[in-house]
Structures are given as C-alpha cells and as structure tokens.
Amino acid sequence: MCPINVTGGELPQAEIDRYVEYLQDKNAGRTLQYVNIEVDGDYVNLTYELTPVPFERIRRITGYLVGTIDRWNDAKRAEERDRVKHGLTMADSTMK
Numbered sequence: 001m002c003p004i005n006v007t008g009g010e011l012p013q014a015e016i017d018r019y020v021e022y023l024q025d026k027n028a029g030r031t032l033q034y035v036n037i038e039v040d041g042d043y044v045n046l047t048y049e050l051t052p053v054p055f056e057r058i059r060r061i062t063g064y065l066v067g068t069i070d071r072w073n074d075a076k077r078a079e080e081r082d083r084v085k086h087g088l089t090m091a092d093s094t095m096k
Helices: 013-026 074-082
Strands: 004-007 032-040 043-050 059-061 064-066
Touching (some): 013 043
Parallel strands (some): 004 032
C-alpha cells in the first residue's frame, strides 16, 4: 500500500479506500507511489504519482527498427558500424 495523506478535513476510511481503488482502476497495471487527498468542502482533489514505466529505446538503423543489435549477424553489424552518422553542427543549426 502506498502512503496516503488526507489534508483539509477528515474522510471515512471506506471513502479513502474507494478513491485509491478508483486510481488503481484508472491506471491498471501501474503502481501508485503516493496519494494526496485534499478535502475542499464537498469536493476532493486527488494528487498522485505512479512508478515510472521502463521502456525500450527503438531506433531506426540501416532501414530497420530495432531496440538492440545483439541478435544481428556479422554482416548486419558491419553495415551498422560502417554507416555514416549525420548530425547537426552549431554552424548548421543557426538560422541566417
């Protein structure tokens, strides 16, 4: 269970549990790091943070979309190693 902070008033535990359940359903598959519940009269403001989701970087290399080249054969690795990498220099990036 993540830390839950209630400010601005008091709420019954059942209502707090429903807010947390709502956030978990809304963000299925993600884990809540914390939940702040701010009571504002008849309204509540929910502030929360989710744990970051790891992602795999995908690049376009030699015409192929790949995450890593560890499954490539020697010829394809050589093609990647020998390719000309283009980039911007400071002189290219200034508008004239």
